[in-house]
Amino acid sequence: MQSNGTEPHPLFGGALSAVLPHSARDISELREIPDNQEVFAHRHSDQSIIVELLEHQGHVPDSQAARFHFQDVAGSNEAGGAEVRSVEPLSGAQLSLPACSSAWLLSGTQLVSKFNEEAQNTVDVYLGLFRLPQHDTDILVTFNDPVQISPLSSSSSTAEEAPSSPSAPWTPEDFRLLLHTLCLLDPGVFG
Template identity: 55%
Template sequence: MEQQLQQGQELFGGAFSACLPPGSLDISEMRQVPDNQEAFAHPSTDQSVIIELLEYQASVPDENAARYHFEDIAGTSANTEILSQELFVTHLLALEGCSSAWHLTARQLVAKFNEEAKNEVTLHLALLRLPQYGTDLLLTFNNPTWIHPLSSSATHGTEVPPPHSQPPWTVEHFHTFVRSLRLLDPGIFG
């Protein structure tokens, strides 16, 4: 039943809808999230998916736009590596009017809560460009692949997962999320 409720999850006050990964928890119910973002967490891992409405970067060619937004997120950290970038086939997207779509995969060492211990996270970014609305839609799947033993995310072997815990999300869950995104109310763009 819970998965059915998330199949057509409304985003940004009903302006969009998308099929969220199973068991997604709305991060805005736990902490403040910027108005241009919707963020969801996995119930028992450190995985998350985020959708951001960003300003369309008209001076950045389509083939460089995903890298541009990734570098904006990553900053000047030397602990990042872009693993791949490929074109997303726009006719497979539910989002109408998308001029181009890109999927970028990167690896990053990041600390949680400004800790010294850094965890390895694989980021999957999908950039959907909507120049007619002056918007770049950035969808991100943060997938921790290695947790430092001193990180607050480490279980230190003392926690036993609940018997019916949600399995970790996969890249396929993320691709379903990206492909299912629909614009319901263009008025969100002003």
């Protein structure tokens, strides 16, 4: 599957949908992905987007929930550093997911090693969070955008090839379109 960036793409067996950026490749075609995730990678860069259905963190106030999940992602990535640049609420009027009690957009940076390498890459991380306490779920959408690849990283050859690729890298605007078009079609997905 390759997304053209204009039509909604079914997620989680059609229970949700969203407009994915152009050149998005479904990683489940290449390797096993946990049932609570949908993972897509840019065909010509190291960019990726992950959509996750997570347990609602009711003990975390809405205003702090995006930071909570960002730190959790940093821990999972074993990030050598993680910094939040901004957190802003997403207006319900701009969203296709009216069931969420609140939605947030966080941007930050993480220093991440790929495949347990010593070399660390600087990755801009954009995180969209949709809180659905009535379904005991937080939907987390993460856009990983490497901005500085260590020459010692296994990603360095990919980064060198990217500028000549026929497909432009994804932008934060592409990510915002995904967030604005995320739609719930079957609440049964939450169990």
